[in-house]
Amino acid sequence: xxxxxxxxxxxxxxxxxxxxxxxxxxxxxxxxxxxxxxxxxxxxxxxxxxxxxxxxxxxxxxxxxxxxxxxxxxxxxxxxxxxxxxxxxxxxxxxxxxxxxxxxxxxxxxxxx
Amino acid sequence: xxxxxxxxxxxxxxxxxxxxxxxxxxxxxxxxxxxxxxxxxxxxxxxxxxxxxxxxxxxxxxxxxxxxxxxxxxxxxxxxxxxxxxxxxxxxxxxxxxxxxxxxxxxxxxxxxx
Numbered sequence: 113x114x115x116x117x118x119x120x121x122x123x124x125x126x127x128x129x130x131x132x133x134x135x136x137x138x139x140x141x142x143x144x145x146x147x148x149x150x151x152x153x154x155x156x157x158x159x160x161x162x163x164x165x166x167x168x169x170x171x172x173x174x175x176x177x178x179x180x181x182x183x184x185x186x187x188x189x190x191x192x193x194x195x196x197x198x199x200x201x202x203x204x205x206x207x208x209x210x211x212x213x214x215x216x217x218x219x220x221x222x223x224x225x
Numbered sequence: 226x227x228x229x230x231x232x233x234x235x236x237x238x239x240x241x242x243x244x245x246x247x248x249x250x251x252x253x254x255x256x257x258x259x260x261x262x263x264x265x266x267x268x269x270x271x272x273x274x275x276x277x278x279x280x281x282x283x284x285x286x287x288x289x290x291x292x293x294x295x296x297x298x299x300x301x302x303x304x305x306x307x308x309x310x311x312x313x314x315x316x317x318x319x320x321x322x323x324x325x326x327x328x329x330x331x332x333x334x335x336x337x338x339x
Contacts, residue, residue: 139291145326152331153334154314154329154330154331155314155316155329157326157327162327168328200266202268202269204269206318211274211276212256212257212259212318213257213259213271213274214259214271214316214318214327215271216261216268216269216270216271217268218267218268219266219267219268
């Protein structure tokens with residue numbers, strides 16, 4: 113089984129709808145991240161969490177919110193989706209005790225029409 | 226602000242050729258540098274991780290080097306194969322700038338022609 117899983121893998125939604133993307137990990141890492149990837153803009157950090165009680169905004173947090181329900185779960189919500197939030201979204205974890213190596217989920221392709 | 230640059234943006238080589246991908250960064254205060262591979266529309270797969278105290282790491286046909294003082298890393302791929310075709314990204318985890326978070330380059334898209 114994959115160490116970092118994301119659901120759904122693909123989602124098409126309409127402008128104004130609220131949606132949630134979910135991430136689960138079995139690596140036992142405290143640190144979790146949400147990124148979005150757009151052609152020509154690379155990977156940009158939306159939110160990150162260094163433990164269950166520590167949540168921080170990344171460089172592009174406007175229009176997004178997150179919830180860290182447990183060490184293993186980190187959800188990203190779009191309160192009112194807009195077309196320019198169409199992108200590939202990745203969840204990642206990192207080991208914060210030894211190497212800080214990052215591990216990525218398979219991604220969620222989100223289309224807002 | 227940490228900036229990470231990867232040159233070239235795209236590279237096309239014939240099968241069997243050895244090649245080098247480049248990654249440069251502006252702030253040398255880093256924890257580590259990580260190289261990833263990404264196939265179109267897929268997630269990122271970690272290839273190599275170099276800690277700030279290390280100079281290089283090797284895995285199979287891949288060798289990554291790190292020169293913190295000059296803010297540069299290279300990924301060397303030996304005897305390239307068509308299956309190596311993908312986008313390669315480097316990510317730098319900072320100590321000072323963006324502490325604890327990674328800054329990604331835009332990637333180099335590699336095509337290996339049979």
